Amino acid sequence: MALVVQKYGGTSVGDIERIRNVAERVAKTYDAGNDLVVVVSAMSGETNRLVALANQVSEFPDSREYDVLVATGEQVTVALLAMCLKSMGYKARSYLGSQVPIVTDSSFGKARIKRISDKKIHADLKAGTIIVVAGFQGVDQDANLTTLGRGGSDTSAVALAAALKADLCEIFTDVDGVYTTDPNICNDARKIEKISYDEMLELASLGAKVLQIRSVQFAKKYNVTVHVRSSFNDTAGTLVTKEDKNMESILVSGITYAKDETKIAVMRVPDKPGIAARLLSPLADANISVDMIVQNVSEDGHTDFTFTVTKSDFKKALLITKEAAREIDAKDVLTDESIAKVSIVGLGMRNHAGVATRMFETLAKEGINIQMISTSEIKISVILDAKYSELAVRVLHDAFGLAGKDVRPE
């Protein structure tokens, strides 16, 4: 008998019919002899409805009250799912975040989990009760309701699995699992059977929006094996788990791309200490996130300083940068709004020379020019002309042998 935590997202509980389907899947897992804790999100559309109400009241609604408001979304779902299970003859009980309790800090709207009490839930599980927990929400030490931010239900599920020492955490969503790249671009993209936390973190932050990034950090920290799978079929999905030796035999696990970036280059900056800070700190003050940063080696006392920001921040970032560039006597500010970032991610590249070379050669063979390069231990990102992004993904997917059957050893 195993203790299983299952999480169902908003689409999976989008209407009463789907809630009934979830109840049947839950019942099947319970009937197979498992103890079961089910975490659910708000019915799809519900959070947006509540947010719209808040925005009718105020452009900047108070964050404490905002959490009180949106927390009702998950409360509705847990009540309906528990009702449904009970009407099917099962023992079930809903828990709000405040009833578990899932104690968080007081950062309304983006609270962080501090501790989870397992006492009441373990007692209920022992009595054969199926536990239905509201995802996304918690309570601070002064009994204020808090929420974990969009997608926080994944984090709730992984955190509960960690606190309850569950054997498995299943995240049910509307996709089959994590793919080697976007199947819309590359039709031989392949579902990954098993991936390490670190690879998943790089893939998630780069755009494979299957699992919320914080939930992966949680899973890594507490060593929770997460099974990402579809709630609409019984196919096995992707196991996100601690790395093992076999994983390293694969150079590259996945390829991601992002097209919402823009490039700003400050030309012929006097190469003195403190220049980077003087260019970047006004952007940070304006709450603009800078993604890639590249500074070339100096030439005759001057250097070029280039960085990327998202399209939505571009105009504001450009204004701020021009002002800063003038102050530090830079020669010029150049921009490019049609760029894309393509990245390859894989544990294997830590120990294998030549991965970067193979990437650059593959792109060169297609005549794709690389504008910027940035690397981490398990990731290499390049900036290139946006019109080449799909082509780049496809040729890299092929070059690193990701197509077709999963060759990763089980």
Place this chain on the structure above:
Amino acid sequence: MALVVQKYGGTSVGDIERIRNVAERVAKTYDAGNDLVVVVSAMSGETNRLVALANQVSEFPDSREYDVLVATGEQVTVALLAMCLKSMGYKARSYLGSQVPIVTDSSFGKARIKRISDKKIHADLKAGTIIVVAGFQGVDQDANLTTLGRGGSDTSAVALAAALKADLCEIFTDVDGVYTTDPNICNDARKIEKISYDEMLELASLGAKVLQIRSVQFAKKYNVTVHVRSSFNDTAGTLVTKEDKNMESILVSGITYAKDETKIAVMRVPDKPGIAARLLSPLADANISVDMIVQNVSEDGHTDFTFTVTKSDFKKALLITKEAAREIDAKDVLTDESIAKVSIVGLGMRNHAGVATRMFETLAKEGINIQMISTSEIKISVILDAKYSELAVRVLHDAFGLAGKDVRPE
């Protein structure tokens, strides 16, 4: 500086525009120097929407989970109202029933308040914060959410006023106050300026659905003065308060009628001890409420036994009564489905002979036959042919001088 509890019903907070209006009224009361606790219901229509979801899941939804579900209605309203007040620059804070806490028993769907903690609210009030409390909901001692039943927000407000020792409890609704009778029947019906708890209890239970009856019982028990008034204007409404000498100078305060009653008469019942119980207990077992009961004096060892039930219970009650009548050898069971109950209510009638006589004479003068009579200390009810009910209300309203200007001394 006074401590005021204000309660706004579902119509008064039915959309964001109305919530804004409520916020403005609240702000005005606060600006006048009062400490303020505001109790709100769910936005009109919201509870019905939630109930419909529950009924899609199950015909008989689990009562614990039902309360978890419907409690979200008030949670949405408190968040939006507190948001609104904060966006207007006021200090405000929402409280759920579980956060006050309002501790109830565990009778889900119809919980009774056991105790209310005033500590946190008093601390917040002292800091100048406007308190916004979710009506209708509480929490039992095991942290389960509970609800007080339909209209329970009135009870929440009065109970909070009692617990906080408030100076006044204002119930804002969509009517101006309590009237001497239904203005739709009697166009010179007059708003009552001041009425005792006991009179209000008789008027409320008889159909003047302005205040939930349990809230009046609460107000009486804890001596809370309740001001029932409209949220759409600034006119003074009706004060429901402890009785004073002046109230007794008025014989009759109000006249009510109910047309949803039916009459069942068991004829020639052997007049032996235990007969009433043998007739009524099977009805109680079937959860049918019997309203008026009349048993005439015995004649040659037999009596007639008559009672009324609501129209919706009629068929079931008749079946049960026929069965019971056969068992006790009654001669016959007669019915009348077109009757009405008309009642006069007033503290004054306790000390004045002749009120009943005046009532009966007034009806006789119009040729209205009285079928049954039932009296309490401050109420006389008669059953008559349904077609005469409006006429009866009008002539009685006139006979007891209720029309026109309020003559009750302040």
